[in-house]
Amino acid sequence: MNFLSVITYSGIFIFALTGAFKARTYRMDIFGATVLAFVTAYGGGTLRDLLIGIRPVNWVNDNIALVLVLSSTTITFLFKLDYRKFRRTILITDALGLGLFTVAGIEKSLLSGINEFYAVAMGVITATFGGLLADILCNSVPNLLKRGELYATACAIGGIVYVALKHTSLTNNINLLICIALIALIRFVSKWKRVTLPEI
Template sequence: MFYFTIDILGTIAFAISGVLVAMDKKLDVFGVFIIAFVTAVGGGTLRDILIGNTPVGWLRESVYVFTIVGTVIFSIVFRNKLKYFRKSLFLFDTIGIGLYTVIGVQKGLAVGLAPVMCVALGTMTASFGGVLRDILCNEIPVIFRKEIYATACILGGFGYFLFNELPIVQEYAYVGAILLVISIRLLAVRFKIALPSVYRNQ
């Protein structure tokens, strides 16, 4: 139940981030739904294909589709409230990568992958939906910019394994890893910490 709750919360967070980007691009209702859907399930779809978990999760469990539809309707109805928060897109995207990183790590563990591979799977789960969203909306994916994004997922993934070594219940290790991803991303943006560019100023 705890894992399922994390999965649904991640779906909602990414669906909202997709809606916000689509509305900024002034897409129609169908376009908004497609962007929200791709953002919410893109990473999980890639993850399930890589580990051979087919049909992928959203095809087997209709609750994900209904959750996305409900989230899109809610976001459109209350779009003015969401846009009231200047950094709402950033916030929901950050929450989404934190939740989906842990989901990916858990899926990797379930099929017996090594910790490093689990972290890679968690990073892909968290990042790929946003990559598809940005490409479809004609933006450079945030993961390819200098911002701390995938790095936060990687550190949070390894953080889960460190937390799991502590004498605490597994749910706390999950929560700790989620908060670590979110905290790293928030702090990186707050203090303008970024990865170095390969290009030097001319």
């Protein structure tokens, strides 16, 4: 298992955990929570694979990823983890998940022959569209579209920096870590300092 696989699986577990937390907030049963965890973890990557023509899509025949999703749901329900008590934890896991999935999406796109500009776009889609689909299923306004949320913007900035650093002498693993840390930092600062994009 290479470093990119570790990053991908870490992102899957973190986003699945975020989806399971969200399901608990909406008082879903364990089946509903599993669906929401799955959508949160795989929605963006599935859309990316469909757009760039990867067949089968990333989660088909991946037993490790399926176990991670089921584990996140089980942990949330066995320990009765409450979204309201863990908001700060969820912000941290979500920010790290954004970074992990942005990097994974960019790398998988580049390996499929997509140019760097569109690879960054695919990284943003990978990181954000699972959460968007989960929010839609919960009948709530997606974080991606909320005012005051530097969500996709954080992914785009981190992705651009990541692609730019690929042309330097830095090792790829260091570059990956820089991108993840940068996206998480932008997300934290935007929440803490209430940094927003201009209104239309």
